[in-house]
Amino acid sequence: MRPADLVHFASTALVRHRLRSLLSLLGVAIGVAAVVMLTALGEGARRYVTGQFASLGSNLVILIPGKNETTGSFPGVGGVPNDLTLEDARALERGMRQLSALAPVLIGNETVAHRERRRQVVVLGSTHELLRIRGLSMASGRFLPPGDIARGGQVIVLGAKVEDELFPNQNAIGRVVRIGDWRMRVIGVLEARGTQVGLNMDDLVLVPVATGMRMFNRTSLFRILLKTTTYSDVDGTCPRAVAILTERHDEEDVTCITQESIVSSLSSILTVLTLALGGVAAISLSVAGIGIMNLMLVSVSERTAEVGLLKAVGAGNPQILAVFLVEAILLATGGGLLGLLFGWAAVRALVMTFPAFPASAPLWATAAAFGLSVLIGAIFGVLPARRAARLDPVAALAGR
Amino acid sequence: MIKLERVYRTYMMGGQPLHALNDVSETIEAGDYVAVMGPSGSGKSTLLNIMGCLDRPSSGSYRLEGQDVGALSDAELSQIRRHKLGFVFQTFHLVPRLSAAENVAFPMVFAGVPRAERLERVGVALEAVGLRQRAEHRPSELSGGECQRVAIARATVMRPRVLLADEPTGNLDSVAGRQVMEVIEHMNAEGLTLVVVTHDPAIASRAERVVVMADGRIERRVTGADLANRAPAIVVPEAAR
């Protein structure tokens, strides 16, 4: 039997029962469309998140106290590493060329107060350079003053929201706020920019890092941020920085990560998420497979006499098997194609509605969904097709 | 051509053996025209199914053109059905969704005959049954007699050696029945071996030989001419119906 004849013959049977063929085909279509849409969402989330990080600039390098590559927990948590000090930051500043910016960062929690208004906020201790590294901009006033890292000063920069809370409808610049026992003069207010990489930049205050160390009685920095002049310098930055600090500490006790490594690990986490979403959607495909099996079983029992005729005219059992199997595969393939169409249309509609969310079904997911739908036709078609092939010719001709 | 020797076909019914065929021996030569008669349940269809390799004897031997059919696999049997045997059924067994031409082409499709050759042979086969103009009609658009002629075209399009017909006129009025018989008798005249199961003495009497069955056995053998002369006496059970 020729393949073209096989397909043609199988399709005549499907066309004969348009409605019910269409319905079980729809089952597959929905499954495939679900895979396409859910993976498009997952992929969109991945692109969105990595895009957020990339907006910080891909030539960012982060130094964290503690060497913690074996335990797998977050660097700095557990173990008692050597301090990462302001002196270390200075040494890096001196020892590394091709740095466009360096900012030590300290993080704490305190109450800021202006008269009777108070608010619990995140306090970031840093330097002038953080402005450039984080890509911040000022709503009014100035950022932390440039100059020696170790120079403190009782000045403070407020996040947009903090300013709003403490100085509603007033100019905050030049006013004095209290942080714990410290009296600080407001020199600037940040422009509102929302959450940046998990930190709400509007609901924090910035103080000179040296002041922060004393304020929180710290000996170690939270981390040191480095920005290289060009992207191509990033690779060499970590080894150099680690070498400088290792020499100072007599042991390797800092962890250096690049922005890029964060992005890529986040990206792979979100890819796994996408995979899981696709897998869940694929389960609905197997339900559709059962629909196809049901349809084919009905079809075989309705066409028992036809199977008998097939046997009488000398069609072999493998040919009869092939006829019904191809029917099931045609259904599933048709459903798969329709599902791709649905899925793509839905993703397009989503992108048009929310242009900021870069939803897009990955090619691998699309191909896998389609391939799976064909496979499901084959798998769930086997049982009915075998039932047809195994019918006794005489009984089948009698319609039994 | 067909040689049955001591053939039994036994069904177990409620623990009791039921012999649908009980020690049947019969030889049919190439080009023969044999009618099979007998009351309902006497085993006519069973005999025809065994001759047509749709069923296997429970015991006994069946040789088709010298080949021991009992020893063949299912796949080999389907090859024999494809190339050597043609079937015509009382209920036509046309595929309702296919046109007359497609129904006739049906066996050739499964035999892998190329499309161009199929078209040509379908034309010839439909011509032979006088239905060339009906090629594009669905079975539902054809009369019973036309359906049966399409079925005959289908049964003969693979050029079988034997045509086995189980009550081919059973669902037809006498005019249509006669037309159908004329078509297959014409094929017999050109050398096709013909075995026809029928209840109709008028049809059976046109055969060279008539095999009369009762209770799974061959009760007697007469010539068609004999039957024409003394029909009621021979086919008593029929008269009683």
Ligand SMILES: Nc1ncnc2c1ncn2[C@@H]1O[C@H](COP(=O)(O)OP(=O)(O)OP(=O)(O)O)[C@@H](O)[C@H]1O
């Ligand atoms: N699958 C089966 N199981 C059990 N008994 C069967 C089966 N097929 C046929 N028989 C029995 O075998 C006997 C012969 O049946 P068969 O169909 O050959 O009769 P027939 O002569 O063709 O009758 P009719 O004229 O009604 O078509 C009957 O008694 C029938 O009940």
Ligand SMILES: [Mg+2]
């Ligand atoms: Mg019968």
